[in-house]
Amino acid sequence: MADRLKNKVAVVFGAGCTQAGVSNGAAAAIAYAREGAKVVIVDVETGAARRTVEMILEEGGNAADFTADVTSRTQVQAAIDGAMATFGRLDILHNNVGINKPGGPVEMDEAVWDAVMATNIKSLFLTCKAAIPAMQKGGGGSIVNISSITSIAWHGRPTIAYSSSKAAVNHFTRVLAAQYGPDNIRCNAIVAGTIDTPRASSQLQRVIRADAAEIRNRRSEAVPLRRLGTPWELANAAVFLASDEASYVSGVVMAVDGGLTCTMSH
Ligand SMILES: NC(=O)c1ccc[n+]([C@@H]2O[C@H](COP(=O)([O-])OP(=O)(O)OC[C@H]3O[C@@H](n4cnc5c(N)ncnc54)[C@H](O)[C@@H]3O)[C@@H](O)[C@H]2O)c1
Numbered sequence: 001m002a003d004r005l006k007n008k009v010a011v012v013f014g015a016g017c018t019q020a021g022v023s024n025g026a027a028a029a030i031a032y033a034r035e036g037a038k039v040v041i042v043d044v045e046t047g048a049a050r051r052t053v054e055m056i057l058e059e060g061g062n063a064a065d066f067t068a069d070v071t072s073r074t075q076v077q078a079a080i081d082g083a084m085a086t087f088g089r090l091d092i093l094h095n096n097v098g099i100n101k102p103g104g105p106v107e108m109d110e111a112v113w114d115a116v117m118a119t120n121i122k123s124l125f126l127t128c129k130a131a132i133p134a135m136q137k138g139g140g141g142s143i144v145n146i147s148s149i150t151s152i153a154w155h156g157r158p159t160i161a162y163s164s165s166k167a168a169v170n171h172f173t174r175v176l177a178a179q180y181g182p183d184n185i186r187c188n189a190i191v192a193g194t195i196d197t198p199r200a201s202s203q204l205q206r207v208i209r210a211d212a213a214e215i216r217n218r219r220s221e222a223v224p225l226r227r228l229g230t231p232w233e234l235a236n237a238a239v240f241l242a243s244d245e246a247s248y249v250s251g252v253v254m255a256v257d258g259g260l261t262c263t264m265s266h
Contacts, residue, residue, distance in 0.1 A: 004035040004245065005092070005239065005243055006035075006037075008036070008242070009037065009040070009083065009088070010037045010092035011040040011083045011093055012025055012028055012039060012040070012041060012094040013042045013068075013076075013079075013093075013095055014095075015052050015096060016044075016045045016049045016051065017048055018048055023197045023198060023231055024096055024192065024195060024235075025096030026055070027231035028094055028144075028234065028238045028239075029052055029063070029094075030056055030059075030061075030235070031239050032092065032094075033059070033063055034059065034061065037091075037092065037242075038064075039063040039064075040064055040079070040082070040083040041053050041056075041064070042066050042068050044067065044069045044070070046065075046067045049067060052065070064083075064086045066079040066082045070119060070123035071118040071123060073129070076123075076129075077126075077129075080134060081130075084134055089134070090131055091141050092144070093128070094242070095123065095124050095127055095143070095144070095146060097123055098120045098162075098166070099116055099120065100116070100159055100162040101161060103159070104158035105160055108161060113160075117161060117165055120161075120165035120166065120169065121168045121172065124169060124172055125172075128143065132180065132183075135183070136185070139184060140183060140185055140186075141186075142186045142243075143186070144189075144190065146234070147169045147170050147191045148192055149191055149193050149261055151166035151167040151169065152170075152261055154264070170189055170191070170253045173187050173188060173253060178251065181250060186249065186250035187250060188246070188251070188252045188254060189252070189253045189254065190237050190238060190254055190255075191253055192234055192257065193255065193257025193258055193260045194220075194223060194257070194260065195228060195230065195231060196229065196230055197231055222260065222263070223259065224260065224262065225258035226258075228258075229256065234256050237256045241254070
């Protein structure tokens with residue numbers, strides 16, 4: 001256990017751990033706890049949230065869990081209120097929840113567009129609405145939003161709602177950084193490249209109907225570093241952005257993608 005986040009309280013939305021393994025949100029939450037933060041795990045899946053808390057407690061960290069759907073204003077507010085009641089302050093808000101659905105505007109149902117937008121971008125509006133007043137009370141904070149390379153460039157398949165919502169995440173990040181800088185609140189986004197998470201490979205398997213090894217090889221070949229990223233590599237970047245080491249870093253949209261965006265036409 002190190003102490004880069006000692007005395008800080010982090011709330012991570014979408015930090016649950018599924019049976020299949022540790023995903024991006026859970027890795028970030030565990031990494032925050034390893035650096036001494038008290039971590040509030042929020043997820044729509046109660047069991048998944050509990051699993052991440054247990055992993056943190058087993059390592060000697062400090063964590064609590066709340067069940068909330070990020071598209072519900074009242075549930076998000078209750079999670080932030082719960083975090084404040086449990087740990088007394090809020091320094092780090094980490095927005096990890098994101099869903100992806102295939103299709104362009106012609107073939108995608110309107111309801112699917114609405115669901116992706118609500119989950120991927122309205123959720124940030126709701127978590128910030130609830131969390132920023134608590135951060136202001138504590139003298140500042142750091143917000144870390146998880147974006148995607150699809151926010152910047154075409155990535156080979158139409159995912160109109162996902163790509164647009166993640167582009168909105170990038171600009172939401174900049175606007176927030178500008179507005180709340182005077183309150184000592186920093187806001188940054190991580191543009192995740194192709195990360196080897198349990199959900200990403202099973203989702204791709206369904207879309208392109210290839211086996212997991214073939215998908216991994218195909219995706220790795222496209223990356224300058226010739227491999228997929230891990231949730232822990234995203235988490236390392238999040239720890240830096242959340243910590244005082246990044247005290248003069250705000251409004252940045254930072255790629256953690258093995259160089260992939262350098263090869264994509266913008
Ligand atoms: N895996 C990749 O290759 C990749 C690439 C680019 C960006 N990303 C981004 O990383 C983030 C997380 O990806 P992941 O692979 O860890 O996802 P994941 O789906 O494995 O984990 C997200 C967690 O969020 C929870 N969740 C889903 N909907 C929710 C809701 N409405 N309210 C509260 N919790 C909810 C899920 O239960 C799950 O525990 C997303 O924002 C995604 O867009 C992933």
